[in-house]
Amino acid sequence: MAGIYLHIPFCKQACHYCDFHFSTSLQYKGDMLKALANEIRLQKDYLANETIETIYLGGGTPSLLQGDEVNSLIDIITRHHTVASDAEITIEANPDDLDEQKVKALRQTPVNRFSIGIQSFFDEDLFWMNRAHRSREAESSVKRVQDAGFSNITADLIYGYPLLTDQKWKHNLEQIFKLNIPHISAYSMTVEPKTALASFIKKKLFAPMSESQSADQFLVLLNEMGQQGYEQYEISNFCLPGHYSRHNSNYWKGVKYLGIGPSAHSFNGEARQWNIANNAKYIQALSLNSIPAEREELSEKDRLNEYIMTSLRTIWGLDIQKLESISKYSGEQLLKAAEEFFEKGWINRKEQILTLSAEGKLYADHIASELFF
Known part of the structure; x- marks a missing residue:
């Protein structure tokens, strides 16, 4: 049993709080996809003879890919690995990408689970975060995915930032319940170094985060989720019965996984390795059939x-x-x-x-x- 993670390092714009590796330029998307395909081929023996039970397209914003590009990546994985017939295949998506055409295209791929980055149902909060979507798109995107026949959906929410009152936080959770989303990942806002958020706080343009607010809203989260029958199976992850994220659960259980793409991490039980977090250098190395990764043996x-x-x-x-x-x-x-x-x-x-x-x-x-x- 093992999983594969593909890091798609492109976004339309940079969220103020995000410190993940990505580029807002799609200029080299074609070269990146070739490099990802080549790394899949070169890394085919990393997981030995393990059966792949989960595939996760993360980022970045994988929903920027076209349906045929998603198909191509998954096809290359199936050519070099044994993939379980009931494998969980997740794609992270931003609400503004999930128009009717995109959802229809993804319906023609093996993707069977959506992770939708909602974060908030309040436009002023989304603007403060510098998210690309607005609240109306959050709701419509979920309904569009459901109408297309997808039921395995998770949504991301963020709490513990200055604009979010307890009343607004409860409203966000109520909207999730009304939309019948079976899995929720909820994260406390953190201020990472070298992000726009850290710079704004340092310049006193934004108020700092409050640990007490975050703690209070975490307890609100536990209470509201519990009342609706959601199980907290990991500190930030909640689901209705039978809707665990198999991919995320495996991380917490120490299951082996292979990370493909710039900045992606891998774990084989004995060691960890991580790819360079630089698109140009990653593409260049893979063009020479070299994997730009560092490795650490675990004691x-x-x-x-x-x-x-x-x-x-x-x-x-x-x-x-x-x-x-x-x-x-x-x-x-x-x-x-x-x-x-x-x-x-x-x-x-x-x-x-x-x-x-x-x-x-x-x-x-x-x-x-x-x-x-």
């Missing part, structure tokens, strides 16, 4: 700490027996380090499984770092 301690960090974020939790099976460290050592978090009510224990409480999820990164070996 036992690296793999253990990564398991601690990822497992605690999920509903499945940290399995003490698994921890002992993949390392020389004992569960008793971990439990001793976790004592203060048990006392605070941040970690729950059920037999050999440790999970975070609702309050503990607010401090997930801190807790994990304190438990690292």
